[in-house]
Amino acid sequence: MPYRKHSYIPLFIIIIFFSGKLFAQPTWTFDPFGKEKKPEKYEEKKLGSEKTADKKFTTFRQFVQNSVTHYNYYFNANNRINAVIEKAKISNQDDYAKLLPFYSYSLDNTASQQVELDSVIYKATAGILLHDLRSDWVDNMYLLIGKSYYLRKEFDSASLTFQFINYNLFPRKRKEDDNRIVGANASAQSNVLSIANKENRNIIKKTFSLPPSRNDALIWLARTQIEKAEFADAAGLINILVNDPNLPKRLKDELEEVNAYWFYSQEIYDSAAIHLEKALTSATTKQDKARWEYLLGQMFEMTGYYDKASAYYAKSSKHTVDPVMDIYARLNDAKMFRDNGNVRELEKSISTLIKMARKDRYESYRDIIYYSVGKMSIQKPDTAGSKVYFNKSIRYNTNNLGFKNKAFLQLADIAYSEREYKKASALYDSLQLDDPSVIDQATRIEERRNSLTNIVAQVDIIEREDSLQKVASMLPAERDAIIKKILKKYRKENGLKEEEIAAGNGLITFDNNNNEQTDLFVSSGKGEWYFYNPTKKSRGYTDFKAKWGKRENVDNWRRKSGSAIKQNLNNNVDDPLDNKNVPVTVAKTIDSSYNGLMSNLPLTPEQMDSSNIIIAESLIKLARLFQNNLEDYSEAINTYENYLQRFPDKLLDGEVYLSLYFCYTKLGNTAKAEYYKNLLTSKFSGSTSAKKATNPSFTEDPNVKNPLVTKRYEAIYNLFIEGEFSQALEAKKKADSVYGNNYWSPQLLYIEAINYIKEKNDSIAISVLNNIISLYPTSALKGKAETMIDVLKRREAIETYLTSLQVTRVEEDKIFISENNTIVVQKATEKPAVVKTIAPVTKPDIQNTGAVITPPSMISGGFIWKPDTAQFVIMILDKVDGIYVNEAKNAFTRYNREKYYNKTIAINKDILDVQRSLLIFESFTDANEAVLYYDKIKKAAAVEVSWLQPNKYFFLVISATNLQVLKTGKDINAYKVLLNNQYPGKF
Numbered sequence: 001m002p003y004r005k006h007s008y009i010p011l012f013i014i015i016i017f018f019s020g021k022l023f024a025q026p027t028w029t030f031d032p033f034g035k036e037k038k039p040e041k042y043e044e045k046k047l048g049s050e051k052t053a054d055k056k057f058t059t060f061r062q063f064v065q066n067s068v069t070h071y072n073y074y075f076n077a078n079n080r081i082n083a084v085i086e087k088a089k090i091s092n093q094d095d096y097a098k099l100l101p102f103y104s105y106s107l108d109n110t111a112s113q114q115v116e117l118d119s120v121i122y123k124a125t126a127g128i129l130l131h132d133l134r135s136d137w138v139d140n141m142y143l144l145i146g147k148s149y150y151l152r153k154e155f156d157s158a159s160l161t162f163q164f165i166n167y168n169l170f171p172r173k174r175k176e177d178d179n180r181i182v183g184a185n186a187s188a189q190s191n192v193l194s195i196a197n198k199e200n201r202n203i204i205k206k207t208f209s210l211p212p213s214r215n216d217a218l219i220w221l222a223r224t225q226i227e228k229a230e231f232a233d234a235a236g237l238i239n240i241l242v243n244d245p246n247l248p249k250r251l252k253d254e255l256e257e258v259n260a261y262w263f264y265s266q267e268i269y270d271s272a273a274i275h276l277e278k279a280l281t282s283a284t285t286k287q288d289k290a291r292w293e294y295l296l297g298q299m300f301e302m303t304g305y306y307d308k309a310s311a312y313y314a315k316s317s318k319h320t321v322d323p324v325m326d327i328y329a330r331l332n333d334a335k336m337f338r339d340n341g342n343v344r345e346l347e348k349s350i351s352t353l354i355k356m357a358r359k360d361r362y363e364s365y366r367d368i369i370y371y372s373v374g375k376m377s378i379q380k381p382d383t384a385g386s387k388v389y390f391n392k393s394i395r396y397n398t399n400n401l402g403f404k405n406k407a408f409l410q411l412a413d414i415a416y417s418e419r420e421y422k423k424a425s426a427l428y429d430s431l432q433l434d435d436p437s438v439i440d441q442a443t444r445i446e447e448r449r450n451s452l453t454n455i456v457a458q459v460d461i462i463e464r465e466d467s468l469q470k471v472a473s474m475l476p477a478e479r480d481a482i483i484k485k486i487l488k489k490y491r492k493e494n495g496l497k498e499e500e501i502a503a504g505n506g507l508i509t510f511d512n513n514n515n516e517q518t519d520l521f522v523s524s525g526k527g528e529w530y531f532y533n534p535t536k537k538s539r540g541y542t543d544f545k546a547k548w549g550k551r552e553n554v555d556n557w558r559r560k561s562g563s564a565i566k567q568n569l570n571n572n573v574d575d576p577l578d579n580k581n582v583p584v585t586v587a588k589t590i591d592s593s594y595n596g597l598m599s600n601l602p603l604t605p606e607q608m609d610s611s612n613i614i615i616a617e618s619l620i621k622l623a624r625l626f627q628n629n630l631e632d633y634s635e636a637i638n639t640y641e642n643y644l645q646r647f648p649d650k651l652l653d654g655e656v657y658l659s660l661y662f663c664y665t666k667l668g669n670t671a672k673a674e675y676y677k678n679l680l681t682s683k684f685s686g687s688t689s690a691k692k693a694t695n696p697s698f699t700e701d702p703n704v705k706n707p708l709v710t711k712r713y714e715a716i717y718n719l720f721i722e723g724e725f726s727q728a729l730e731a732k733k734k735a736d737s738v739y740g741n742n743y744w745s746p747q748l749l750y751i752e753a754i755n756y757i758k759e760k761n762d763s764i765a766i767s768v769l770n771n772i773i774s775l776y777p778t779s780a781l782k783g784k785a786e787t788m789i790d791v792l793k794r795r796e797a798i799e800t801y802l803t804s805l806q807v808t809r810v811e812e813d814k815i816f817i818s819e820n821n822t823i824v825v826q827k828a829t830e831k832p833a834v835v836k837t838i839a840p841v842t843k844p845d846i847q848n849t850g851a852v853i854t855p856p857s858m859i860s861g862g863f864i865w866k867p868d869t870a871q872f873v874i875m876i877l878d879k880v881d882g883i884y885v886n887e888a889k890n891a892f893t894r895y896n897r898e899k900y901y902n903k904t905i906a907i908n909k910d911i912l913d914v915q916r917s918l919l920i921f922e923s924f925t926d927a928n929e930a931v932l933y934y935d936k937i938k939k940a941a942a943v944e945v946s947w948l949q950p951n952k953y954f955f956l957v958i959s960a961t962n963l964q965v966l967k968t969g970k971d972i973n974a975y976k977v978l979l980n981n982q983y984p985g986k987f
Contacts, residue, residue: 073127723881
């Protein structure tokens with residue numbers, strides 16, 4: 001909100017001041033000390049505020065009080081509060097890759113400046129106490145106090161201050177009772193409530209004072225309620241102000257700003273954007289306006305209004321003075337062109353960014369620019385070009401760790417998608433996971449790191465053994481030549497001379513006769529020290545590197561190395577999911593002589609068999625890693641088939657055929673899957689692998705019957721249902737890697753697919769749904785999976801059709817609450833308003849013999865059973881995420897359409913508390929009709945929402961009145977007692 005600054009008044013205007021009578025604000029009453037006494041020294045001295053009732057408020061006194069209060073107190077306090085906000089803005093760092101916060105400063109930053117804000121409160125309080133309370137600046141001082149509390153995040157104190165201003169500045173006529181209700185009708189003929197003050201101020205008032213702060217305080221009160229998450233109270237206040245005829249025009253934009261903030265705080269971004277558009281003129285600076293324009297672009301993009309998003313990104317780029325915002329605005333604007341299929345505009349934006357990178361003005365931002373161009377190249381798509389620009393971003397990066405990590409991550413993801421796993425592993429290792437730019441993806445990155453480390457280790461083993469076999473198969477002369485070539489390269493890299501190797505450069509050895517180590521520090525005849533002999537220095541370096549490997553120049557390297565190896569070898573036997581299975585490769589001592597290299601070659605049949613065994617084991621391990629860890633079924637198939645070609649006789653009791661059958665099933669290649677299934681059942685009939693292929697639920701794994709394993713999968717199920725999707729997927733992948741892919745339930749697969757659908761990963765969702773169809777053909781979820789797949793394949797056409805529909809939202813009724821339990825309902829199409837009086841709820845008088853006595857069995861707590869009134873059937877879902885509540889609603893809507901096509905049964909969503917949601921089936925004429933529906937829907941739920949465990953939901957029959965009591969008191973047990981009194985044992 002803007003903070004106004006006032007210049008000093010020219011002298012000639014003061015003459016006008018004395019020419020007319022001025023009217024002070026309403027009389028304030030103020031007890032500065034309350035029950036506490038003044039210090040003894042000042043007991044007899046009166047403060048200026050205490051003299052208010054004793055002195056007449058003459059024109060001269062008013063001028064003096066206004067001038068001193070304004071320029072000695074308000075001016076300084078207001079400047080200080082502006083400085084606090086400005087400092088908070090400077091310290092604020094926006095991440096333009098994410099949705100921006102609504103304001104350009106955070107309250108955490110302002111609250112950290114407590115000393116400055118305390119001085120504002122002190123200054124404002126002194127300005128009030130030391131001067132006449134009838135001056136024109138007292139209410140403005142109180143507003144500064146309220147703002148200070150707000151910026152200190154002391155929202156209760158801020159609310160009380162704004163409410164104090166609200167009460168004391170409420171306009172009253174002369175001699176009017178102070179108890180007049182705030183919020184009465186604007187006039188006797190009007191049914192519209194008014195809580196704002198009219199501001200019919202003359203030219204002198206406008207010149208010498210600010211407007212009364214009560215209207216400003218109402219808006220700040222709404223903003224404070226938003227910060228306290230009191231959204232209902234804030235909404236009520238905002239709605240009344242929106243329709244208030246007395247709200248001055250100067251506050252219309254600020255009210256739109258708070259209205260936008262109300263929607264933004266609840267993540268209702270489409271409505272937030274509409275109101276923020278109207279509030280742009282309330283931005284205090286050009287940069288703040290550009291920032292809001294960027295935020296508007298983001299919100300319109302999130303809600304699918306790409307044309308408007310593009311327009312606001314362009315405006316932000318034009319108005320901003322921040323080069324980083326300029327770059328991101330151009331990038332996001334180009335994304336909008338891509339979404340609209342305008343590739344030419346996208347290329348134009350890329351060209352513009354590249355030109356920006358060549359300008360000296362943007363020299364410090366070249367890493368960001370090239371990173372942005374790389375992102376846009378991916379959208380074209382131009383993967384090869386994107387890799388060039390990401391590498392340029394890394395090259396020009398000097399100290400911007402965030403963008404360096406982002407560029408490395410993009411390159412790693414590209415390499416991963418292109419199945420360049422060695423390169424991807426190296427790039428993922430280059431990332432620093434504690435950096436904020438990638439910390440939100442740390443779990444995914446670490447998981448890929450571990451998987452790729454295992455894969456690269458197996459690939460290295462296979463490549464090494466293949467290379468040794470290839471060299472061993474050469475003719476002796478060729479083999480000798482390549483060994484010598486390797487030795488020559490080794491000498492060059494390690495700074496060794498020809499004659500030293502020829503003489504035999506081996507490791508430090510022991511003399512078998514005297515069991516003493518050869519002393520390199522004792523020279524044989526020259527009398528020179530070791531470090532003066534280049535030959536011995538080179539040999540010592542080579543021997544050390546051969547034995548210990550390359551070591552960093554750090555303390556305690558030997559102890560740290562040993563600890564690292566022990567840590568890798570120490571597997572957690574209590575929780576197999578915590579075992580990363582990272583292979584520990586212990587470096588062999590390398591004999592760098594000719595004979596030493598030759599000894600590694602598999603020249604004998606026995607050595608060749610050993611090498612083949614190593615390759616076979618590594619191929620199987622590699623294929624399993626592709627299948628289980630990476631879920632890259634294509635690479636798994638290639639590896640398994642490579643294994644079959646090289647080792648056709650080592651089928652591991654049909655396990656290779658089973659894995660191929662499973663992988664082809666995952667990819668939807670039913671012909672190949674059946675081929676390997678037939679091979680498995682014909683060649684390995686009766687084996688465990690054949691039983692698993694013909695009966696997916698079959699397993700000999702003792703873990704499956706282990707209650708601890710069952711409990712683990714139930715915990716994963718609950719994580720999915722409760723909305724912890726990333727945590728659930730990670731835990732599921734770990735569990736599947738230990739217990740096998742066959743240990744899945746159709747319910748777990750179905751809710752996993754729903755999560756993927758929500759994230760628009762339709763291809764993955766279809767793959768998961770196909771698993772239900774193939775692995776659980778008798779499950780009740782098979783038909784639902786088939787229907788879901790059909791809808792997903794037509795998703796684009798359906799969404800296009802729905803987007804093209806022109807839907808006009810019906811204007812809603814406006815509801816105002818007055819005193820004396822009266823609701824004023826302003827119909828959307830009717831005038832005047834309809835007034836309804838709320839009858840107070842009273843308990844039945846069972847003592848009055850003339851009244852109808854309700855039997856005790858029909859009363860429980862605050863609930864009363866009235867079977868003849870209209871009833872609802874409600875479904876209470878415990879700790880179920882919103883997307884699954886929607887899915888349950890859709891399931892029962894289909895059920896009602898099929899089974900009750902001649903009756904309209906509406907289903908509405910509601911909330912009982914933070915953990916429990918409601919589906920309300922309405923309505924039924926009486927309790928008997930509702931109970932009949934209850935019996936059918938409860939039985940149907942086992943099929944319609946079979947993916948929900950029974951302990952996650954239950955049904956009740958309830959009237960509208962009892963439902964309100966239930967939502968207020970949350971006492972489900974008391975209501976169940978009432979139901980079971982009427983229908984024993986049913987509920």
